[in-house]
Amino acid sequence: MSSIQLTDVQKHFQKRSIIQNVSLSIDSGKIFGLIGPSGCGKTTLIKLIVGMLKADAGQIEVFQQTVPNYNLLKRIGYMAQSDALYSDLTGMENMQFFAKLYSLNKKERDKRIAYAADIVQLTNALSQKVENYSGGMKRRLSLAIALLQNPDILILDEPTVGIDPALKLTIWQELERLKKVEKKTILITTHVMDEAEKCDELALMKEGKIIANGTPTKLRKIYDADTFDEVFLRAGGAKT
């Protein structure tokens, strides 16, 4: 069953067509990767799914409900590409703020904050002000906030940028666990080709269109490529 369904979605910015007739179905309980060159429209597509942008044409449904829909907000955890954090507050204060926004009660709040901080290994840094965090720490805090409300769908825009390989591994292990054990649906954008390999399904975007989709194995076959770097380069028209 699909959690996210897009039908002929279009979006323009100042008469420039950014998303062109995109149709896509994302199954429940899968990790779905959106890949493609910088500027191809991945973030725009994600913002349309979250309901932060309105499509000019087409239909977007999440759990069979048309987006935007207030009831869906609680069911979607969204991690944006640019961190939306309060830099003069501590990590803990940021987490508390968002947990209250999601209407979690005190007991749930404490439990979810402890869980999310542990996953991104920020427990010991929660008393520091965010203005003193490194770029990677801010990304980790943003990811923790997306995990806070225990959403059915996690939408993560380049979640592992600036995060070291060991922690990246931990985060991927948790994403796998969330998928397998908690049956979450995870939509992720990435430029990192070894992460693309870890997704169950992928959509390859170019200039606002989805030019191929399927499992990593299928995409490698389509582009007659051994690695995902090759898929990416060949899809972009590069001669390899």
Ligand SMILES: Nc1ncnc2c1ncn2[C@@H]1O[C@H](COP(=O)(O)OP(=O)(O)OP(=O)(O)O)[C@@H](O)[C@H]1O
């Ligand atoms: N609010 C906006 N107004 C005008 N143009 C925009 C706006 N947001 C995005 N764009 C343009 O839309 C195109 C797609 O941008 P988008 O951020 O969706 O790409 P992306 O694939 O996520 O890129 P990256 O991988 O670099 O994050 C770009 O050319 C960008 O400049």
